[in-house]
Amino acid sequence: MKFDIKNKTVEAKIVFYGPALSGKTTSLKYLFKKFGKLEKIKSINSTTGRTLFFDFGILKFKGLKWEVKFLIYSTTGQDFYYVTRPTTIQGADGIVFVADSSINSFQRNIYSWNELINMYGNALHRIPIICNFNKQDLTRKFEIRNFLNHIQFEKLKLFAYFKTTAILGDGILSSFRKIIEMIFPGVLVNQVIS
Numbered sequence: 001m002k003f004d005i006k007n008k009t010v011e012a013k014i015v016f017y018g019p020a021l022s023g024k025t026t027s028l029k030y031l032f033k034k035f036g037k038l039e040k041i042k043s044i045n046s047t048t049g050r051t052l053f054f055d056f057g058i059l060k061f062k063g064l065k066w067e068v069k070f071l072i073y074s075t076t077g078q079d080f081y082y083v084t085r086p087t088t089i090q091g092a093d094g095i096v097f098v099a100d101s102s103i104n105s106f107q108r109n110i111y112s113w114n115e116l117i118n119m120y121g122n123a124l125h126r127i128p129i130i131c132n133f134n135k136q137d138l139t140r141k142f143e144i145r146n147f148l149n150h151i152q153f154e155k156l157k158l159f160a161y162f163k164t165t166a167i168l169g170d171g172i173l174s175s176f177r178k179i180i181e182m183i184f185p186g187v188l189v190n191q192v193i194s
């Protein structure tokens with residue numbers, strides 16, 4: 001988090017993390033579209049259209065006295081680009097883990113989650129983290145409870161989860177509001193998002 005007292009601005013970094021094709025880019029696009037900033041997202045894509053390095057965009061909100069700037073990233077979940085991920089998530093003030101709820105993706109989510117844990121170690125206890133169980137529109141989904149038990153979520157102090165369907169935008173805004181609230185507990189959130 002960066003505070004600029006002179007210009008009364010605060011900057012926070014939010015990272016969307018998760019396995020490949022879980023819906024990170026779709027979630028980000030919905031969010032930016034919602035705030036009329038779709039054209040502000042920069043994506044570095046491979047020729048197949050999958051995110052090669054990351055998507056990146058900035059959302060600014062005017063508070064009563066302070067301007068709040070959210071730097072929002074999505075990482076790629078492709079093993080080959082593993083090396084780019086630690087730099088993307090460095091200094092994150094909040095993480096949105098986007099899980100693919102398809103019953104066949106359970107292990108891929110766990111793998112990606114463990115990767116995150118390994119990168120952050122104990123710091124994950126200080127960083128707010130939200131898990132979006134995305135693709136709720138699918139019929140064959142794993143049990144959320146199973147996943148939560150598997151990751152021992154009760155050990156995480158700043159944790160919440162949401163059911164989302166990014167292609168429809170369901171749950172995306174609520175989840176975003178929550179991560180902001182967790183990053184800036186208390187008054188600020190009501191001022192930045194009307």
Ligand SMILES: Nc1nc2c(ncn2[C@@H]2O[C@H](COP(=O)(O)OP(=O)(O)O)[C@@H](O)[C@H]2O)c(=O)[nH]1
Nearest residue numbers: 020021022023024025026134135136165166167
């Ligand atoms: N059925 C369904 N498909 C989704 C949902 N969100 C994303 N997708 C699809 O999943 C694929 C991968 O999405 P993308 O956002 O590129 O995943 P990323 O690799 O995590 O950035 C695309 O074909 C999306 O249209 C969802 O909520 N439901």
Ligand SMILES: [Mg+2]
Nearest residue numbers: 024025050051
């Ligand atoms: Mg992507």
